[in-house]
Structure formats: structure tokens, C-alpha cells
Amino acid sequence: MKKLLLTTVIASSFGLAAQAEVVVMSWGGAYGAAQTEAHVKPFIKETGIDARMIDADNPAAPVKAQTESGNVSIDVALVEYADAVRLCDEGLLEEIDPAILPPGSDGTPAMDDFLPGAVMDCGVSTDLWDNIVAYDSTHFPDEKPSSIADFFDLEKFPGKRGIKKNPKTVLEMALMADGVPAAEVYDVLSTPEGVDRAFAKLDTIKDEAIWWEAGAQPPQLLADGEVVMTTAYNGRIFNAAVEEGKPLVVMWDGQVYEHEMYVIPKGAPHLEDALKYIQFATSTEGLRAQAQYISYGPTRRSSNAGEILFKDGKTVMGPHLPTYPANMENALETNFEFWVDNDTELNERFNAWLVN
The missing domain is CATH 3.40.190.10 (Periplasmic binding protein-like II)
Known part of the structure; x- marks a missing residue:
């Protein structure tokens, strides 16, 4: 037994x-x-x-x-x-x-x-992997967006913008679009004036912004015609374009990788x-x-x-x-030390900015 x-x-x-x-x-x-x-x-x-x-x-x-x-x-x-x-x-x-x-x-x-x-x-x-800007090529039959500055140019490229609902990478892209070289982004963003400058640039497209939180959302926003351009994870756009045959294009200028x-x-x-x-x-x-x-x-x-x-x-x-x-010609590597030190403060400011 x-x-x-x-x-x-x-x-x-x-x-x-x-x-x-x-x-x-x-x-x-x-x-x-x-x-x-x-x-x-x-x-x-x-x-x-x-x-x-x-x-x-x-x-x-x-x-x-x-x-x-x-x-x-x-x-x-x-x-x-x-x-x-x-x-x-x-x-x-x-x-x-x-x-x-x-x-x-x-x-x-x-x-x-x-x-x-x-x-x-x-x-x-x-x-x-990358945070990039992507667009639906059918929305731009003539001139195509080619720079991170174009994402913020509503006059030249009108239409809704999809933006990740998080300050990380969004603030960096805003500064690059405002003319800050990639190598100097974190030096600028480490100052109160630099943070103000990034938010001022975001102000220029805030009224046309549709905010996303999950990685699956940007290609869907483009496919549904809700936005003409969006920040996104490059792999999600690749999958939609190559596997699903959607007319989506990655714009590599101003990419933020990590x-x-x-x-x-x-x-x-x-x-x-x-x-x-x-x-x-x-x-x-x-x-x-x-x-x-x-x-x-x-x-x-x-x-x-x-x-x-x-x-x-x-x-x-x-x-x-x-x-x-x-x-990689105009690419920025995420500075993890900067975000470890500043994540809480910048998230609080970003969330307050969203509702004002």
C-alpha cells in the first residue's frame, strides 16, 4: 500500500x-x-x-x-x-x-x-524597435510627407494626426520637428525651456490629434481613414503594409528607437x-x-x-x-536614463496638458 x-x-x-x-x-x-x-x-x-x-x-x-x-x-x-x-x-x-x-x-x-x-x-x-511616423499614401497623391516636420505641418499636409498618449518619444519628435538636431534633443529637453518648447510644438497640432494607447491602433486608424498620419511602432505598420497589403508607408526621418x-x-x-x-x-x-x-x-x-x-x-x-x-540618417536613440529620472514629472505635465 x-x-x-x-x-x-x-x-x-x-x-x-x-x-x-x-x-x-x-x-x-x-x-x-x-x-x-x-x-x-x-x-x-x-x-x-x-x-x-x-x-x-x-x-x-x-x-x-x-x-x-x-x-x-x-x-x-x-x-x-x-x-x-x-x-x-x-x-x-x-x-x-x-x-x-x-x-x-x-x-x-x-x-x-x-x-x-x-x-x-x-x-x-x-x-x-522604432517609434516612427506612418501615413496612408492614398491621402497624398502628389507630394508625400518626408520629414518629421511634415507631421506637424497642417497647412501643407492637412488632416488628423494619430499620436501616442504618452510624452515619451512624442516630446522628442516635437523638438526634432522644431529644428533641434537629434544629437541635441536630450540636452534641450533637460531644460525647462526645452520642455516648454516641445509642448509649444505639440500645441500646433493638438486640435487635430487623435490619441492612441495600444500598438494595434495606429494602422487601424490609418486604414479606417480616421487619421492621415500617425506615430506608430514600425513593426505594426510593416505588418499592415506587407502582410495585409494596406497602402501604408513608414517615414524614417525623426525615428526614435530603443x-x-x-x-x-x-x-x-x-x-x-x-x-x-x-x-x-x-x-x-x-x-x-x-x-x-x-x-x-x-x-x-x-x-x-x-x-x-x-x-x-x-x-x-x-x-x-x-x-x-x-x-538611421536622422534617428534618435531613447535616453533611458533621462526617462528614468523624468518619467513621473513629464507624465504629470503631459496629462495636465491633455485636459487643458
């Missing part, structure tokens, strides 16, 4: 282990779908460890809420760089030893293979498997595979070696990636 009971307990334990799964939280839409195909499904096949993708408008919010409440159900989350730094500083993320990261496919040590800034104490970058980070919430229920997932997903093959599904730049040098084709086998991804040389 004891032997039977012990066997039952062991069998039950194995059953529970088999049922355990790594819960990965991403941003949904084309981004989440790309990571499901490039990371989650291959990880399950390669390791035999179950995994599941869930969506959030901004995964940093539920990560913070769960860790502070001590009721954590997320194992891996995808968050913006500034959020990764902030959550790490607050002790809400597990630290990730860079020594566990695999070398590049060419044998290059991981820390030499990753691009600068791609590995931090509590996170590993999955890609470089790393997106895989992180592990403090107290993740499957820490060991979460680390295995990050090792797998951020390998040369994992990052390269993601770029075959969505137009975000791989953050390993070995992943960028050679031509990358979209999953259709025809579309060359290079010109669609933020890191493509021609797309």
Missing part, C-alpha cells in the same frame, strides 16, 4: 511538472505573433518545456503590480528599456547573469556579439525554465528568426550576418529594419 501511495505521489509530481508552463507576456498583435512563431513554438519543440504567450498593452504595468503584491504568475515579460531599468532598480526583477547567454553562432562570446546596451543587469534585448528587453519578474514561478527561455530566444538563431516575422532589428551582430528574408521568402528585410543605414 505504501509502495502504491509513493508511486502515486511520484506520478502526480511528474504530472504537475509536465503541466507547468513558462508564461511569457508581450505586447500582442504582430509583435506577440512574431515572438510566438520565432521563440515560443521553437522553444517548446527544442526543450519539451511548455510555454504560453499572453498579451498586455504595456507588460511593465502588470509586472510591477504582480511583484509588489507578491502574486506573480508571469515568468518572462517584454518591456521597454527604461521600464527594465526602473523595475530592476526597484528590486522587482530577477538579475540575469550574462555568463549564461550562449555565444554567437560564429563562436563570438555573447557580450562581444550583442550590440551596445543590449544586455543589462535584469534584461536581455530582443530587438531594436531596445526591447526580456525580463523575469521577481518571484517568477518557473525561474529556471524562464532563464532557459531567454537563453533560447536571445541566441543568434532566436533573434534572427524574430526578424523573419517582424521588422525589428536583431541585437546580435551574428544575427545580422547575411541577408534576412521575411517569412514570405521574398521580402528582403534590410530596408524595413530600424538599423538599416539609410533609415
